[in-house]
Amino acid sequence: MKPKRKSPVWHPFTQHGLQDEMTKIARGDGAYLYAADGSRIIDAISSWWVVTHGHCHPRIVSAIQEQAGRLNQIIFAGYTHDPAEEVAAQLLKFTPDGLDHVFFSDSGSTSVEVALKMAGGYWHNIGKHRSRIVVMEHSYHGDTIGAMSVGARSVFNAAYGPLLFEVTTIPFPAKGHEQAALDALDSICRKERPAAFIVEPLILGAGGMLMYPAWVLREMKQICEASDVLLIADEVMTGWGRTGTLFACEQANVTPDIACYSKGLTGGALPLAVTLCRADIFDAHYSQDRTRTFFHSSSYTANPVACAPQALTWISGGTKTLATK
Numbered sequence: 105m106k107p108k109r110k111s112p113v114w115h116p117f118t119q120h121g122l123q124d125e126m127t128k129i130a131r132g133d134g135a136y137l138y139a140a141d142g143s144r145i146i147d148a149i150s151s152w153w154v155v156t157h158g159h160c161h162p163r164i165v166s167a168i169q170e171q172a173g174r175l176n177q178i179i180f181a182g183y184t185h186d187p188a189e190e191v192a193a194q195l196l197k198f199t200p201d202g203l204d205h206v207f208f209s210d211s212g213s214t215s216v217e218v219a220l221k222m223a224g225g226y227w228h229n230i231g232k233h234r235s236r237i238v239v240m241e242h243s244y245h246g247d248t249i250g251a252m253s254v255g256a257r258s259v260f261n262a263a264y265g266p267l268l269f270e271v272t273t274i275p276f277p278a279k280g281h282e283q284a285a286l287d288a289l290d291s292i293c294r295k296e297r298p299a300a301f302i303v304e305p306l307i308l309g310a311g312g313m314l315m316y317p318a319w320v321l322r323e324m325k326q327i328c329e330a331s332d333v334l335l336i337a338d339e340v341m342t343g344w345g346r347t348g349t350l351f352a353c354e355q356a357n358v359t360p361d362i363a364c365y366s367k368g369l370t371g372g373a374l375p376l377a378v379t380l381c382r383a384d385i386f387d388a389h390y391s392q393d394r395t396r397t398f399f400h401s402s403s404y405t406a407n408p409v410a411c412a413p414q415a416l417t418w419i420s421g422g423t424k425t426l427a428t429k
């Protein structure tokens with residue numbers, strides 16, 4: 105018989121039949137987590153790759169506290185606020201030239217959903233019927249239905265298979281097989297005229313830290329460009345310096361048409377994500393006609409408290425500030 109659980113909480117990616125008791129964390133400080141029993145744990149996974157400046161960095165904490173007392177939530181359709189404007193302005197200073205518009209959401213998965221809808225909206229609004237998405241073998245883009253659809257099919261999503269939409273998959277460009285992957289992409293782009301190719305630049309994280317070189321990414325961009333296929337770069341994992349440059353696309357000197365960033369965007373303190381796009385993708389939605397609107401929102405879009413840490417500005421401020429703790 106199923107033993108009675110102590111807690112009603114259902115944890116993510118957790119088989120409660122194998123692990124019913126969770127380690128209770130009481131607080132975090134820098135690289136460390138402190139469990140309720142007093143033991144100290146090194147947060148070597150930076151809490152799912154999000155904590156870029158350490159837990160409870162005083163600068164982040166005080167920015168959150170200050171913003172929470174001023175404006176803590178506001179509908180973002182028809183309204184704006186300084187924290188969101190500032191995040192967007194700072195982002196455009198650091199992201200590849202050619203990405204001009206910033207759409208907010210609240211997780212890596214939702215930033216991918218937004219990217220897929222932006223691509224769909226673009227082709228729809230310019231009157232071309234392109235909807236197929238091309239993906240790379242072993243990819244991971246999140247756990248919402250659209251994000252799962254463009255990720256690798258496996259035990260993680262087998263139960264939801266009937267809900268997922270069909271995609272075309274190119275092989276992973278493993279060492280020695282790069283050209284085969286590029287040829288496959290080229291042939292699909294020419295024959296199927298897809299809407300977009302979504303890719304994790306340089307490293308497939310959840311797929312097993314599979315790496316491929318920058319020249320492959322550069323050639324993939326050229327192939328997409330030649331067939332007018334939008335390149336979506338999912339930098340949710342690779343962003344914020346995890347590959348040595350601020351964003352992985354920099355190493356290939358590539359500006360994607362659409363880019364997704366999340367995780368370290370707030371220094372890992374609060375959920376926030378952005379999807380950036382080229383001007384003409386925004387322009388395809390810009391009209392006096394409401395039916396051409398980008399129909400996406402969620403209640404907490406660009407929540408002011410989530411925007412407050414402004415972890416980005418630290419990059420321009422230099423590492424000195426970071427070292428003060």
Ligand SMILES: Cc1ncc(COP(=O)(O)O)c(C=O)c1O
Pocket residue numbers: 211212213214216244245246247304309310338339340341342366367
């Ligand atoms: C490349 C990539 N995209 C998307 C996601 C989904 O992000 P989130 O867990 O914030 O929804 C992840 C999460 O690890 C990821 O690594």
